[in-house]
Amino acid sequence: MAEPTPPSRQQLVAGAADMIRRRGLNATSIREVAKHAGTPLGSTYHYFPGGKGQLAGEAVRFAGDTVAKVLAKRLRAGPVDGLRAFLALWREILTGTGFRAGCPVLAVSVEEPADDDAVLAVAAEVFTGWEDQLAAALREHGAEPVEAGQLATLVVTATEGAVAVCRAQRATRALDRVAAQLEKLVAAAVEG
Amino acid sequence: MAEPTPPSRQQLVAGAADMIRRRGLNATSIREVAKHAGTPLGSTYHYFPGGKGQLAGEAVRFAGDTVAKVLAKRLRAGPVDGLRAFLALWREILTGTGFRAGCPVLAVSVEEPADDDAVLAVAAEVFTGWEDQLAAALREHGAEPVEAGQLATLVVTATEGAVAVCRAQRATRALDRVAAQLEKLVAAAVEG
DNA sequence: GTCTATACGAAGATAGAC
DNA sequence: GTCTATCTTCGTATAGAC
Numbered sequence: 350m351a352e353p354t355p356p357s358r359q360q361l362v363a364g365a366a367d368m369i370r371r372r373g374l375n376a377t378s379i380r381e382v383a384k385h386a387g388t389p390l391g392s393t394y395h396y397f398p399g400g401k402g403q404l405a406g407e408a409v410r411f412a413g414d415t416v417a418k419v420l421a422k423r424l425r426a427g428p429v430d431g432l433r434a435f436l437a438l439w440r441e442i443l444t445g446t447g448f449r450a451g452c453p454v455l456a457v458s459v460e461e462p463a464d465d466d467a468v469l470a471v472a473a474e475v476f477t478g479w480e481d482q483l484a485a486a487l488r489e490h491g492a493e494p495v496e497a498g499q500l501a502t503l504v505v506t507a508t509e510g511a512v513a514v515c516r517a518q519r520a521t522r523a524l525d526r527v528a529a530q531l532e533k534l535v536a537a538a539v540e541g
Numbered sequence: 542m543a544e545p546t547p548p549s550r551q552q553l554v555a556g557a558a559d560m561i562r563r564r565g566l567n568a569t570s571i572r573e574v575a576k577h578a579g580t581p582l583g584s585t586y587h588y589f590p591g592g593k594g595q596l597a598g599e600a601v602r603f604a605g606d607t608v609a610k611v612l613a614k615r616l617r618a619g620p621v622d623g624l625r626a627f628l629a630l631w632r633e634i635l636t637g638t639g640f641r642a643g644c645p646v647l648a649v650s651v652e653e654p655a656d657d658d659a660v661l662a663v664a665a666e667v668f669t670g671w672e673d674q675l676a677a678a679l680r681e682h683g684a685e686p687v688e689a690g691q692l693a694t695l696v697v698t699a700t701e702g703a704v705a706v707c708r709a710q711r712a713t714r715a716l717d718r719v720a721a722q723l724e725k726l727v728a729a730a731v732e733g
Numbered sequence: 734g735t736c737t738a739t740a741c742g743a744a745g746a747t748a749g750a751c
Numbered sequence: 752g753t754c755t756a757t758c759t760t761c762g763t764a765t766a767g768a769c
Binding site: 388389390391392395 | 734735736737738
Binding site for chain 2: 371372373374375376448449451452454455456457458459460461462469470472473476477498499500502503505506507508509510511513514516517518519522523526527529530531534
């Protein structure tokens with residue numbers, strides 16, 4: 350890392366992540382990402398020789414890491430706090446954008462793994478990472494290993510699914526209902 | 542309905558649904574849908590004057606109704622049977638296509654509601670319909686109304702999320718874990 | 734080394750030939 | 752009434768000017 354990351358490069362990654370979570374991967378054009386970041390189109394291919402695939406991969410990784418950091422911090426106060434932070438994070442994204450933004454990791458997971466399954470592999474790692482964080486916290490607080498793993502997966506999948514359903518329904522109802530169920534389950538798992 | 546539905550029209554709808562669940566909405570071109578159905582491009586605009594938006598809307602509705610019929614049939618044997626059928630249905634789609642196909646309703650829910658929010662409205666209806674079917678079955682088998690609603694939403698969101706996660710991870714692990722948790726919850730809800 | 738201008742293909746949609 | 756051929760726009764990617 351002798352080379353410091355140029356600000357415009359990071360802006361392109363963050364901009365791509367934002368656009369992907371709103372429109373999906375295919376509807377996100379490099380042209381518009383560049384325009385939104387204020388950089389010319391040519392610069393994009395200078396920073397990302399791998400083209401759209403590379404940019405999308407880094408965008409998904411960036412979004413995944415951002416969530417993982419919040420999760421790591423809040424899980425230190427216990428699984429219930431971590432869950433609440435996770436849910437609040439997605440709720441804020443939904444309501445803060447008028448239900449126009451969702452999850453970029455989910456977005457790339459739903460579209461074609463045509464020839465560019467590199468992006469999909471990043472998405473898989475991000476999902477697994479979130480699950481592992483939650484499962485570890487549950488185990489550390491007395492949850493049974495098998496139960497911890499299943500519950501962690503349920504939290505991630507239900508939340509991701511709820512974000513998509515909320516976007517379609519333009520209401521937080523689904524996420525609120527999921528939150529009620531998951532909080533009950535997580536609380537019960539760390540007691541027993 | 543004096544006009545019988547032409548076979549090619551239905552093939553276009555079914556083909557569009559299949560392509561959307563694999564590639565997503567934006568990557569699904571009318572050209573390729575027409576080619577796959579063996580009909581010329583012009584015919585598509587004859588059958589669907591509303592263009593891609595109309596075709597996509599009917600495709601999502603078609604997919605939603607197909608699932609709803611399976612759900613209605615199997616829910617007559619009870620909520621647990623309905624849940625199992627729902628999960629088995631998605632599991633079969635994943636494994637039967639090498640994790641290349643997912644849920645078309647989820648796919649359109651994750652992509653841009655740019656100007657064509659008609660498709661998104663159909664997706665919302667489909668999700669709500671599935672939830673209502675499950676919630677009604679749960680209530681009829683003794684589940685508390687609030688619990689029934691929350692649990693029905695959890696089933697739909699967790700399953701949809703799991704389908705996406707499974708696609709990314711190219712494994713049924715997430716869906717299997719979700720199945721274990723949901724079966725336990727549904728069974729408990731109909732007892733109490 | 735950065736950016737402008739362009740090549741090339743494919744998308745949605747339609748006009749007009751059969 | 753059905754389909755072919757085309758119009759226009761926008762996508763990725765690059766070649767070459769500063």
